[in-house]
Amino acid sequence: MPQYRTFTAADAVAYAQEFGGLANPACLVDAQEVGDGNLNLVFKIFDSAGVSRIIVKQALPYVRCVGESWPLTLDRARLEAQTLVEHYKHSPQHTVQILHYDPALAVMVMEDLSSHRIWRGELISGVYYPQAATQLGEYLARTLFHTSDFCLHPHDKKAQVARFINPEMCEITEDLFFNDPFIDHARNNYPAELEAQVAALRNDDDLKIAVAGLKHRFFSAAQALLHGDIHSGSIFVAEGSLKAIDAEFGYFGPIGFDIGTAIGNLLLNYCAQPGHFGPRDAAAFREQRLQDIRELWLTFAERFETLARTETRDAALAYPGYAARFLQSVWKDAIGYCGTELIRRTVGMSHVADLETIEDDEMRVACISHAIELGKYLILIAGQVENVEQFIARVRQKG
Numbered sequence: 001m002p003q004y005r006t007f008t009a010a011d012a013v014a015y016a017q018e019f020g021g022l023a024n025p026a027c028l029v030d031a032q033e034v035g036d037g038n039l040n041l042v043f044k045i046f047d048s049a050g051v052s053r054i055i056v057k058q059a060l061p062y063v064r065c066v067g068e069s070w071p072l073t074l075d076r077a078r079l080e081a082q083t084l085v086e087h088y089k090h091s092p093q094h095t096v097q098i099l100h101y102d103p104a105l106a107v108m109v110m111e112d113l114s115s116h117r118i119w120r121g122e123l124i125s126g127v128y129y130p131q132a133a134t135q136l137g138e139y140l141a142r143t144l145f146h147t148s149d150f151c152l153h154p155h156d157k158k159a160q161v162a163r164f165i166n167p168e169m170c171e172i173t174e175d176l177f178f179n180d181p182f183i184d185h186a187r188n189n190y191p192a193e194l195e196a197q198v199a200a201l202r203n204d205d206d207l208k209i210a211v212a213g214l215k216h217r218f219f220s221a222a223q224a225l226l227h228g229d230i231h232s233g234s235i236f237v238a239e240g241s242l243k244a245i246d247a248e249f250g251y252f253g254p255i256g257f258d259i260g261t262a263i264g265n266l267l268l269n270y271c272a273q274p275g276h277f278g279p280r281d282a283a284a285f286r287e288q289r290l291q292d293i294r295e296l297w298l299t300f301a302e303r304f305e306t307l308a309r310t311e312t313r314d315a316a317l318a319y320p321g322y323a324a325r326f327l328q329s330v331w332k333d334a335i336g337y338c339g340t341e342l343i344r345r346t347v348g349m350s351h352v353a354d355l356e357t358i359e360d361d362e363m364r365v366a367c368i369s370h371a372i373e374l375g376k377y378l379i380l381i382a383g384q385v386e387n388v389e390q391f392i393a394r395v396r397q398k399g
């Protein structure tokens with residue numbers, strides 16, 4: 001077994017030559033570290049013509065954006081690679097292809113998606129990909145259905161749950177989503193002007209009970225193999241194409257968590273629009289985000305229900321009407337988790353560029369305030385919103 005060492009650019013080139021599966025590996029000559037994430041090293045490996053051909057991603061034994069004072073399990077590279085391999089089996093069109101991985105080196109070699117762009121950046125720039133939301137709904141339906149009890153044999157399901165135990169990465173989510181923003185915590189990071197609004201979160205019993213319920217389901221509802229971090233920065237898009245990357249938070253959890261994270265990031269972008277385009281021009285971009293949310297949910301639900309009708313193995317779960325009932329509970333979970341995503345990205349430690357890049361201070365604070373209020377509202381009303389049209393109407397009501 002190779003021993004862990006942090007790769008240099010030269011190590012990454014050599015590794016890509018060995019495991020990149022190229023017919024002519026000697027053409028790989030150069031590497032550049034491009035990781036803009038908070039956690040890992042990402043090398044682009046270039047050929048002699050200067051074309052990027054392959055990606056080598058390696059986990060560091062600590063949180064990159066904090067430093068060695070916050071150690072973090074290297075096992076997350078195995079979990080990321082195995083989650084993406086599993087998702088690729090069920091949704092090859094919409095999952096990055098993993099070519100090789102090594103748990104001891106905490107490294108993986110993957111398909112180069114330089115022909116694509118990170119969706120978050122495109123959403124901020126106002127570049128619309130009208131098929132992206134549908135494709136994301138399809139990815140979520142296929143990956144989540146095929147790793148759920150609707151599809152897996154009960155023995156396989158339990159073995160898979162064990163293979164994807166991911167306690168340290170789950171703990172980050174448990175803390176950052178469900179604890180920090182609702183207590184006075186040193187990791188929190190929000191504009192001083194919003195102190196009263198944030199204090200109100202800490203003092204709202206109904207809100208804290210609802211958040212406890214969401215956290216409890218995150219702990220215990222092993223419904224399917226989640227991506228676990230499916231925000232718009234974990235999604236590459238190109239015309240007619242969408243690919244998920246970065247699944248190191250993968251574990252068996254509540255399906256609504258992935259759906260809610262995805263919808264939540266569309267709503268964060270919705271809240272940020274006035275800061276980028278001014279209140280008047282923001283309206284059209286906001287309508288695109290609401291349309292994205294509609295497409296995402298309707299595609300997910302339709303595809304999941306079709307798969308449930310045609311491919312459910314368990315006789316009891318196959319009973320007509322059950323899948324629809326189950327999707328109602330997923331929908332309600334998704335609204336709650338969506339609310340927690342809005343709050344943890346504004347009050348908590350980890351923020352989104354959609355809001356952070358708004359130049360005008362007053363406007364940025366107003367957009368952040370809107371996201372906090374919308375997040376709180378969604379958590380509180382999650383149980384009462386029957387369908388996506390009602391959801392959109394409620395979002396519009398909140399400004």
Ligand code: ADP
Nearest residue numbers: 035036037038039040042055111112113114246
């Ligand atoms: P982290 O886990 O540290 O957040 P990511 O997997 O999100 O790392 O990758 C960070 C960045 O590296 C991405 O935003 C993207 O710019 C680049 N990147 C990652 N994977 C690929 C890929 N397969 N093809 C091209 N660029 C990639």
Ligand code: MG
Nearest residue numbers: 037233234246
């Ligand atoms: Mg990332």
Ligand code: MG
Nearest residue numbers: 171172174175
């Ligand atoms: Mg902790």
Ligand code: MG
Nearest residue numbers: 037039246248
């Ligand atoms: Mg990551």
